[in-house]
Amino acid sequence: DTGVSQNPRHKITKRGQNVTFRCDPISEHNRLYWYRQTLGQGPEFLTYFQNEAQLEKSRLLSDRFSAERPKGSFSTLEIQRTEQGDSAMYLCASSLVSQGGHSPLHFGNGTRLTVT
Amino acid sequence: QKEVEQNSGPLSVPEGAIASLNCTYSDRGSQSFFWYRQYSGKSPELIMFIYSNGDKEDGRFTAQLNKASQYVSLLIRDSQPSDSATYLCAVNGDYKLSFGAGTTVTVRA
Numbered sequence: 001d002t003g004v005s006q007n008p009r010h011k012i013t014k015r016g017q018n019v020t021f022r023c024d025p026i027s028e029h030n031r032l033y034w035y036r037q038t039l040g041q042g043p044e045f046l047t048y049f050q051n052e053a054q055l056e057k058s059r060l061l062s063d064r065f066s067a068e069r070p071k072g073s074f075s076t077l078e079i080q081r082t083e084q085g086d087s088a089m090y091l092c093a094s095s096l097v098s099q100g101g102h103s104p105l106h107f108g109n110g111t112r113l114t115v116t
Numbered sequence: 117q118k119e120v121e122q123n124s125g126p127l128s129v130p131e132g133a134i135a136s137l138n139c140t141y142s143d144r145g146s147q148s149f150f151w152y153r154q155y156s157g158k159s160p161e162l163i164m165f166i167y168s169n170g171d172k173e174d175g176r177f178t179a180q181l182n183k184a185s186q187y188v189s190l191l192i193r194d195s196q197p198s199d200s201a202t203y204l205c206a207v208n209g210d211y212k213l214s215f216g217a218g219t220t221v222t223v224r225a
Binding site: 033035040041042043044045048055056089091104105106107108109110 | 120150152158159160161162165204206211212213214215216217218
């Protein structure tokens with residue numbers, strides 16, 4: 001178990017640029033989640049995948065945001081035409097869902113995005 | 117009404133004392149409840165989960181769940197300076213965890 005890995009750790013970009021983040025989940029986990037966290041708030045759900053299928057997106061998620069999980073392994077989160085309000089910590093988490101139940105979410109170290 | 121609400125902090129306790137953290141949730145159908153600890157600038161790390169009414173103890177941590185009152189709490193006994201962090205309550209819905217805003221705990225040496 002090498003844990004959830006996220007890259008990059010930090011990203012500074014100018015308003016209007018596109019950015020892409022990557023998440024590698026724990027290998028045996030079949031669910032992958034993206035959350036966003038701003039200062040003083042708890043993580044806010046963005047979207048999740050079960051294997052390669054994206055099953056739910058937050059209605060708060062702008063259409064500038066898109067996520068993929070090809071082949072049910074790693075996932076990418078892309079933000080197009082970034083805005084200053086996108087500045088946040090982007091957290092990826094994974095879990096295992098089986099007939100036996102649902103394991104807790106395990107978070108990666110996050111990607112901190114700063115839009116200038 | 118927010119899905120998950122936590123008592124407002126910050127909470128300051130002396131070293132060796134008990135820190136008590138509270139959380140209420142709105143979805144009566146929730147079945148799983150989690151406490152995460154988050155150090156400044158770091159990601160949340162799981163410290164406890166509880167599924168059944170009553171108490172669950174793990175070392176210096178005790179989680180308490182009352183589904184009828186839609187209430188979950190976390191007690192930290194013999195608080196240490198290393199316990200200074202933000203504690204996040206999370207509740208499992210149909211497919212996602214919903215988080216509270218967190219309670220920041222400071223343990224005074």
